Amino acid sequence: MKHIYKFSIVLLTVFTFIGCNVDDDDSVTVLPMKELTASLSQQVDVIRIADDATSYDLVINFSEALPSYSTIEYSLDGGATTTSSASSGDNTLVIPIAFDEDKFYRDVVLSDFIVVNAAARRFSTSITGNSSLRIARQGTIFAAPGSVEITVTWSDSSKDLDIFLIEGNQDLGGALLDDSQGTNTTTEQVVLSADEEGVFSLFMYEWSSDYPVDYEINYVFEDGQVLSFDSNITSDSFQFTMSKSNDGAQMICYINKIE
Numbered sequence: 688m689k690h691i692y693k694f695s696i697v698l699l700t701v702f703t704f705i706g707c708n709v710d711d712d713d714s715v716t717v718l719p720m721k722e723l724t725a726s727l728s729q730q731v732d733v734i735r736i737a738d739d740a741t742s743y744d745l746v747i748n749f750s751e752a753l754p755s756y757s758t759i760e761y762s763l764d765g766g767a768t769t770t771s772s773a774s775s776g777d778n779t780l781v782i783p784i785a786f787d788e789d790k791f792y793r794d795v796v797l798s799d800f801i802v803v804n805a806a807a808r809r810f811s812t813s814i815t816g817n818s819s820l821r822i823a824r825q826g827t828i829f830a831a832p833g834s835v836e837i838t839v840t841w842s843d844s845s846k847d848l849d850i851f852l853i854e855g856n857q858d859l860g861g862a863l864l865d866d867s868q869g870t871n872t873t874t875e876q877v878v879l880s881a882d883e884e885g886v887f888s889l890f891m892y893e894w895s896s897d898y899p900v901d902y903e904i905n906y907v908f909e910d911g912q913v914l915s916f917d918s919n920i921t922s923d924s925f926q927f928t929m930s931k932s933n934d935g936a937q938m939i940c941y942i943n944k945i946e
Contacts (some may be wrong), residue, residue: 720809724817725759725800728779732799733829738943740786743822745795747780749773754808756769760799768798784822791930791941792823809920826914826942832933833909835879837889837942839901844873848902848920852877856886857925864871868894879931881909886930892923906942914942 728746736743754760758770773780794817798814839850849868855861867875893900898919906914
């Protein structure tokens with residue numbers, strides 16, 4: 688009986704010693720969270736693209752190579768959320784933004800950055816910097832609502848340009864909204880009124896058909912913005928079109944030089 692008692696004490700001592708060793712050896716080190724960020728490569732409010740562009744590659748930069756499959760959630764022009772994905776090891780993501788012919792600008796809003804198993808890998812994710820921007824064609828103006836003054840000037844006083852602002856897209860049968868047919872001058876001006884919306888065209892000719900004529904045209908907006916072009920006319924013809932719409936406290940105009 689004494690032997691059994693001693694044996695029990697020995698076993699209790701051994702297990703107690705082993706238990707202490709296990710507790711000491713199995714302590715876990717928790718790694719700190721590491722921040723992984725996504726950001727627009729261009730931190731601007733508006734990106735300008737060519738008037739004839741059909742798409743634009745929007746670039747997203749990551750603060751380091753991605754540890755796993757990831758997605759960026761975004762929306763276009765206030766529409767439904769969509770996603771674009773990147774793979775493990777990627778440092779950037781390119782999102783193609785389509786521009787149809789009738790699209791003068793696109794509004795992009797980034798809403799989320801998701802990395803698969805981010806928590807398990809001890810990553811926290813976020814979008815830094817601007818989360819939204821506008822991509823616009825060069826000829827697009829965002830201005831305060833109001834009228835638009837269109838002024839044509841030329842340097843050769845022997846020439847006599849006349850200009851006509853017509854409703855519609857290069858339609859000589861469209862309503863004449865304003866015209867300027869001065870004599871002994873090197874400046875003509877027409878005005879598109881504040882309440883007009885739609886598509887409008889500027890028809891021009893040299894009164895005696897004495898072509899060509901180099902000229903400058905300025906579109907002046909009520910908030911002080913000016914869009915200018917240097918151009919040349921070689922025959923009686925439409926020279927520019929202009930699309931105009933009012934969006935609340937903002938007027939959106941797209942001005943296109945007819946080639």
